[in-house]
Amino acid sequence: MKKIALIFGLLFCFTTTFSQQNEIDRKVEELLQKMTLEEKIGQLNQYSGDSEATGPITINPNKQSEIKNGLLGSMLNVKTVEHTQQFQELAMQSRLKIPLLFGLDVVHGYKTTFPIPLAEAASWDLEAIELSARVAAVETSASGIHWTFAPMVDISRDPRWGRVMEGAGEDTYLGSKIAYARVKGFQGNQLGDTDAVMACVKHFAAYGAAVGGRDYNSVDMSYRMLWETFLPPFKAALDAGAATFMNSFNDLNGIPATGNTYLQRDILKGKWNFKGFVVSDWGSIGEMIAHGYSKDSKEAALQAITAGSDMDMESNAYRNNLVELVKVNKVSLDVIDDAVRRILYKKFELGLFDDPFKFSNPERQKAALTNLEHTKAARAIASKSIVLLKNEKNILPLSKETKTIAFIGPMVKPKRINHGFWSIDLKDVDSTYIVSQWEGLERKVGKNTKLLYAKGCSVEGTDKSGFKEAIAVAKKADVVILSIGEAFNMSGEAKSRSTIQLPGVQEDLIKELQKTGKPIVILINAGRPLVFNWTAENMPTIVYTWWLGSEAGNAIADILFGDYNPSGKLPMTFPRTEGQIPIYYNHFNTGRPAIGEDKIYKSAYIDLPNSPQFPFGFGLSYTTFQYSDLKLSTQKIKSSEAIEVSFKLTNSGKFEGEEVVQLYLRDKVGCVVRPIKELKDFEKVKLAIGETKTITFIIDKSKLSFYNDKLEYISEAGEFDLMIGSSSEDIRLISNFELVQ
Numbered sequence: 001m002k003k004i005a006l007i008f009g010l011l012f013c014f015t016t017t018f019s020q021q022n023e024i025d026r027k028v029e030e031l032l033q034k035m036t037l038e039e040k041i042g043q044l045n046q047y048s049g050d051s052e053a054t055g056p057i058t059i060n061p062n063k064q065s066e067i068k069n070g071l072l073g074s075m076l077n078v079k080t081v082e083h084t085q086q087f088q089e090l091a092m093q094s095r096l097k098i099p100l101l102f103g104l105d106v107v108h109g110y111k112t113t114f115p116i117p118l119a120e121a122a123s124w125d126l127e128a129i130e131l132s133a134r135v136a137a138v139e140t141s142a143s144g145i146h147w148t149f150a151p152m153v154d155i156s157r158d159p160r161w162g163r164v165m166e167g168a169g170e171d172t173y174l175g176s177k178i179a180y181a182r183v184k185g186f187q188g189n190q191l192g193d194t195d196a197v198m199a200c201v202k203h204f205a206a207y208g209a210a211v212g213g214r215d216y217n218s219v220d221m222s223y224r225m226l227w228e229t230f231l232p233p234f235k236a237a238l239d240a241g242a243a244t245f246m247n248s249f250n251d252l253n254g255i256p257a258t259g260n261t262y263l264q265r266d267i268l269k270g271k272w273n274f275k276g277f278v279v280s281d282w283g284s285i286g287e288m289i290a291h292g293y294s295k296d297s298k299e300a301a302l303q304a305i306t307a308g309s310d311m312d313m314e315s316n317a318y319r320n321n322l323v324e325l326v327k328v329n330k331v332s333l334d335v336i337d338d339a340v341r342r343i344l345y346k347k348f349e350l351g352l353f354d355d356p357f358k359f360s361n362p363e364r365q366k367a368a369l370t371n372l373e374h375t376k377a378a379r380a381i382a383s384k385s386i387v388l389l390k391n392e393k394n395i396l397p398l399s400k401e402t403k404t405i406a407f408i409g410p411m412v413k414p415k416r417i418n419h420g421f422w423s424i425d426l427k428d429v430d431s432t433y434i435v436s437q438w439e440g441l442e443r444k445v446g447k448n449t450k451l452l453y454a455k456g457c458s459v460e461g462t463d464k465s466g467f468k469e470a471i472a473v474a475k476k477a478d479v480v481i482l483s484i485g486e487a488f489n490m491s492g493e494a495k496s497r498s499t500i501q502l503p504g505v506q507e508d509l510i511k512e513l514q515k516t517g518k519p520i521v522i523l524i525n526a527g528r529p530l531v532f533n534w535t536a537e538n539m540p541t542i543v544y545t546w547w548l549g550s551e552a553g554n555a556i557a558d559i560l561f562g563d564y565n566p567s568g569k570l571p572m573t574f575p576r577t578e579g580q581i582p583i584y585y586n587h588f589n590t591g592r593p594a595i596g597e598d599k600i601y602k603s604a605y606i607d608l609p610n611s612p613q614f615p616f617g618f619g620l621s622y623t624t625f626q627y628s629d630l631k632l633s634t635q636k637i638k639s640s641e642a643i644e645v646s647f648k649l650t651n652s653g654k655f656e657g658e659e660v661v662q663l664y665l666r667d668k669v670g671c672v673v674r675p676i677k678e679l680k681d682f683e684k685v686k687l688a689i690g691e692t693k694t695i696t697f698i699i700d701k702s703k704l705s706f707y708n709d710k711l712e713y714i715s716e717a718g719e720f721d722l723m724i725g726s727s728s729e730d731i732r733l734i735s736n737f738e739l740v741q
């Protein structure tokens, strides 16, 4: 009976969605019939709204009159109910009253700022990540904005690239899961709900592989690598229902992504059947001239629209050229209509034709921006994002009864610094809601604890004049907490660094403080993996905090005093020096692997081990976990079958805690060489002291398949190594199995 009800239920949902789609298609066609060519092309045009720009300043024509004349489809960088309403009112004065779409880079929160995405990825907590995007959507949508330019799902193996802070790190499997969770979070139950925003998956594609880690640089890679490593997170985001895609600045194998037919028409709109629309990146259509791919703006417009870029962000290339290109039959009306349809469809789906102001609601905005549940969610994921790198002497967690604590460093007192690069500066909201690291500590410790402060030094520069005070303060304390790192604007867009060492004299300050003999806890704040070898080798207690957002202070205090037991794991490999980059755990073995100390004629550096400073998947806890009793339901499967893998995980330490258990596989021999290990599953498991749980993973064909050199997705008969561990290097259980065809 239940089954029949379920089938009818599903059928009902399916037919309702189907008829809604038909209805929207009909409305789109009706509207399209009424539109002039100029109005159609206007829909493909997007300008930046408010004074601040998120790219090189462009001289736009008079925005207001363009909107009133129905010649603009969308704006970015317009924030708040007040501003979105102002612009939408202008659109309502146009002949066909087609509402504007408002987009914004809500990358890690709107007012409530969440950890930078790379930090959130370190939580390996998909529910928390989805919630973070959900909260961002609630706050964003209540402010009249319909669309976020997120999630950024670019895989990157190069921490010099400043934009690693925006993504989920180096791993395709983890990145795909996170991409899916973020889209679900942003888009909520369905587009059209007033608490949902359209996601924009970016940057399509391969932007994270910019040569030398230099932003906007070229990308040259095999299509096999593109399909196997870089595309899956995009596909996962699409499977989650992502409404829009953004293309990327880079060229890929010689063709700029914005003018790349293979990426946009063949893969995205062809093979993947994507029904939403593609927006260019800021000015990326015009930039095809500098790439040397287009001779002028007219040719750029022709190439971009032909290749499948539907909306032009800030290039003015469509606005200035498409009418003429259609008139001289270089661009067919069908191509224009297809792009316009995709954009109008989303406007209908959002319900903007019924009520263009439905998202701009002052009461909802106020409620959303003062919701304490949002603060709680931000604090929870911020704690989960922190990675404990070293705790050799078990200095952590600190006692709340510690008599005197010296809190030193350039990151201790500032507030906004914790927000990281893509945070949103809402001019009329003061910063009292942001919890500085100092405030977090102050709130945490008991009345009898004395807190001392010294800045010590700035993030950058050579000035050591503050060292004396810092040393004096440290000498008076029972324990020193030193908060250092890179400035929040040293990672992010256009923030590539050729050296990723701790900037300025901060490591010198550590060395001086070490001489006091006091126990020292180092907090490292950064938007990327940094290189800090001396510290890593000489200091026993290191906590990597990234940029944690508005609840940074509380989250850090929760970790330091054990109110939350660290559970974060690195989503990117930490190199020993920049010379090791690109460095990633899932590399090939090569024909001459360097094993142990043997480097003679081996794939090694003569001056450095191949191993990283901290590996992918690594992170400590205040407790310890035992892995045991690995069982495989079978050690031989056909490709239509699956193996059930189970093992026991026990909390063998003295604190309740969470462990991220990681399943890696190695395909031992392939028709193309396979990585030495690949993450294929994981689970974040919470255990009380002494508790044991049985964890189960299922291995089926989907975990054993890969792209061959003809770009076919295949699985092959052969042997696989199975590894279960606490990081990509800390493997605790091993076995193997065979796939027979």
Ligand code: NOJ
Binding pocket: 054, 055, 076, 105, 149, 202, 281, 282, 493
């Ligand atoms: C350029 C960035 O690459 C992109 O990610 C962002 O969405 C746009 N600027 C708009 O700010």
